[in-house]
Amino acid sequence: MTAKSQKGWDGEPGELLRVREGFRLSDVDPDATPGYDGRKKHGQADLEAGEAQFDELQERLYAQSRVVPGSPSVLLVLQAMDTAGKGGIVRHVIGATDPQGIRLTAFKKPTPEELQHDFLWRIERALPGPGYIGVFDRSHYEDVLIGRVRALAPPEEIERRYDAINDFEKRVTDAGTRIVKVMLHISYEEQKTRLMERLERPEKHWKYNPGDVDERELWPAYMDAYQTVFERTSTAHAPWHVVPANAKWYARLAVQELLLEALEAIDPQWPAADFDVETEKARLAAT
Amino acid sequence: MTAKSQKGWDGEPGELLRVREGFRLSDVDPDATPGYDGRKKHGQADLEAGEAQFDELQERLYAQSRVVPGSPSVLLVLQAMDTAGKGGIVRHVIGATDPQGIRLTAFKKPTPEELQHDFLWRIERALPGPGYIGVFDRSHYEDVLIGRVRALAPPEEIERRYDAINDFEKRVTDAGTRIVKVMLHISYEEQKTRLMERLERPEKHWKYNPGDVDERELWPAYMDAYQTVFERTSTAHAPWHVVPANAKWYARLAVQELLLEALEAIDPQWPAADFDVETEKARLAAT
Numbered sequence: 044m045t046a047k048s049q050k051g052w053d054g055e056p057g058e059l060l061r062v063r064e065g066f067r068l069s070d071v072d073p074d075a076t077p078g079y080d081g082r083k084k085h086g087q088a089d090l091e092a093g094e095a096q097f098d099e100l101q102e103r104l105y106a107q108s109r110v111v112p113g114s115p116s117v118l119l120v121l122q123a124m125d126t127a128g129k130g131g132i133v134r135h136v137i138g139a140t141d142p143q144g145i146r147l148t149a150f151k152k153p154t155p156e157e158l159q160h161d162f163l164w165r166i167e168r169a170l171p172g173p174g175y176i177g178v179f180d181r182s183h184y185e186d187v188l189i190g191r192v193r194a195l196a197p198p199e200e201i202e203r204r205y206d207a208i209n210d211f212e213k214r215v216t217d218a219g220t221r222i223v224k225v226m227l228h229i230s231y232e233e234q235k236t237r238l239m240e241r242l243e244r245p246e247k248h249w250k251y252n253p254g255d256v257d258e259r260e261l262w263p264a265y266m267d268a269y270q271t272v273f274e275r276t277s278t279a280h281a282p283w284h285v286v287p288a289n290a291k292w293y294a295r296l297a298v299q300e301l302l303l304e305a306l307e308a309i310d311p312q313w314p315a316a317d318f319d320v321e322t323e324k325a326r327l328a329a330t
Numbered sequence: 331m332t333a334k335s336q337k338g339w340d341g342e343p344g345e346l347l348r349v350r351e352g353f354r355l356s357d358v359d360p361d362a363t364p365g366y367d368g369r370k371k372h373g374q375a376d377l378e379a380g381e382a383q384f385d386e387l388q389e390r391l392y393a394q395s396r397v398v399p400g401s402p403s404v405l406l407v408l409q410a411m412d413t414a415g416k417g418g419i420v421r422h423v424i425g426a427t428d429p430q431g432i433r434l435t436a437f438k439k440p441t442p443e444e445l446q447h448d449f450l451w452r453i454e455r456a457l458p459g460p461g462y463i464g465v466f467d468r469s470h471y472e473d474v475l476i477g478r479v480r481a482l483a484p485p486e487e488i489e490r491r492y493d494a495i496n497d498f499e500k501r502v503t504d505a506g507t508r509i510v511k512v513m514l515h516i517s518y519e520e521q522k523t524r525l526m527e528r529l530e531r532p533e534k535h536w537k538y539n540p541g542d543v544d545e546r547e548l549w550p551a552y553m554d555a556y557q558t559v560f561e562r563t564s565t566a567h568a569p570w571h572v573v574p575a576n577a578k579w580y581a582r583l584a585v586q587e588l589l590l591e592a593l594e595a596i597d598p599q600w601p602a603a604d605f606d607v608e609t610e611k612a613r614l615a616a617t
Contacts, residue, residue, distance in 0.1 A: 106536040141421045248603040249393040316535040
């Protein structure tokens with residue numbers, strides 16, 4: 044089962060979008076659709092086709108974990124500037140599979156209790172157990188993004204965190220979790236368009252916050268902070284992927300494909316019965 | 331917006347399926363489809379039609395809660411004998427809306443930590459916050475069902491729990507949560523058929539447990555325990571609904587309808603902007 048062969052991809056997003064040595068965020072075109080032929084109509088059809096595949100792989104992953112101790116899990120880490128489409132990924136990509144196999148956590152501004160602990164404390168508690176697909180809507184990376192841009196911690200503490208993150212993610216992957224790190228990348232102009240849409244539609248007003256405009260002033264500082272994140276934390280065990288996200292359909296398709304690649308690498312199998320099937324049929328028939 | 335008028339219902343499930351004074355579980359036909367014309371094909375079409383409605387109401391509920399303090403929430407409590415279709419409800423009814431607005435908890439055998447607390451301790455911690463739709467796959471009712479059938483607690487403790495549950499649910503509803511309690515009701519024979527299907531399909535073996543056959547011997551005791559639950563805990567603030575579930579399509583449609591009725595009773599509104607829209611448009615335009 045190779046997802047690629049069934050679809051409009053002419054390359055693997057896992058390879059094409061991966062942050063490698065020498066990567067520059069400023070070189071990425073947010074309008075691009077790397078590895079895909081670029082037609083929205085086909086993209087939406089492929090997204091639907093991928094749903095069945097995602098759904099079966101998720102169920103296998105879960106089923107395996109119910110029988111085999113220490114089974115693997117998957118963790119999708121989503122980071123992005125506001126309006127980039129994290130919510131749409133959760134809804135349209137993750138939402139296509141069984142809610143019972145998903146562990147979704149949206150990280151907000153830390154609570155007073157969370158602030159009394161190391162920044163990774165709340166992250167650790169939200170990790171998916173065996174067989175689950177965890178989804179982080181924002182994550183520990185906020186602590187080196189807004190944390191750095193708004194100087195929420197001293198520079199030496201921010202500095203310490205990059206290595207702490209790498210050590211943490213190494214331990215998590217060693218314990219059997221495949222981490223898929225994604226930054227959805229939109230342009231400064233696209234964000235303006237999307238915020239304006241929220242202002243123009245009353246049923247979208249609740250998604251708008253006046254602070255969003257103030258944050259735009261800090262856009263270059265955020266891009267710098269992301270660049271540093273990529274340089275310091277795109278590791279062999281947990282590489283980053285930057286997904287151009289001005290075209291929502293492409294971003295969703297690419298993230299679905301990254302998840303499919305991770306699940307295919309795990310290749311979860313329906314577990315064998317740990318009971319004698321014929322005996323059980325006879326016992327059941329007698330009831 | 332009345333769901334009923336758009337569909338094949340000729341009665342409201344909230345009324346038709348409600349457990350009232352004098353209710354006898356043994357009078358319910360698990361094959362029946364109360365209030366619906368009984369055609370599976372229409373049922374599936376109506377389920378899809380209801381998804382858009384459910385989705386919009388869920389988003390309104392969530393949106394309102396982001397702006398209005400103390401907003402309401404919904405809690406679906408699902409109880410049933412094994413194979414009755416709780417998982418299918420979660421997947422096909424709940425799974426149709428945004429995962430970000432759902433708080434799903436599957437209650438298993440209590441952990442040692444949970445056992446050190448009152449039986450409602452773990453329940454309290456899983457309650458949905460304002461704006462969320464909580465879903466309990468099994469619940470505090472296990473503590474008066476298997477708890478009673480298998481004598482996991484002394485009779486006087488089981489007895490105490492019914493009143494404790496009513497007090498607890500009263501407090502929860504007073505605090506703004508609409509509780510929708512559902513028992514999916516299948517027949518003894520239907521369970522046998524479904525368990526046999528699991529044994530016949532290797533990709534379903536992981537769902538089968540030899541203990542399932544042993545539990546069947548206790549079927550009458552479970553039916554008695556459910557009857558007592560209904561007599562003691564179907565209250566004005568949190569009534570029970572018994573949903574015939576031999577026909578999966580009917581059970582899903584009925585639970586969707588019960589949720590729609592709960593959401594329509596709340597009638598959540600898109601919240602008004604708490605900022606000046608024109609000012610914000612100007613500020614944004616200047617960036």
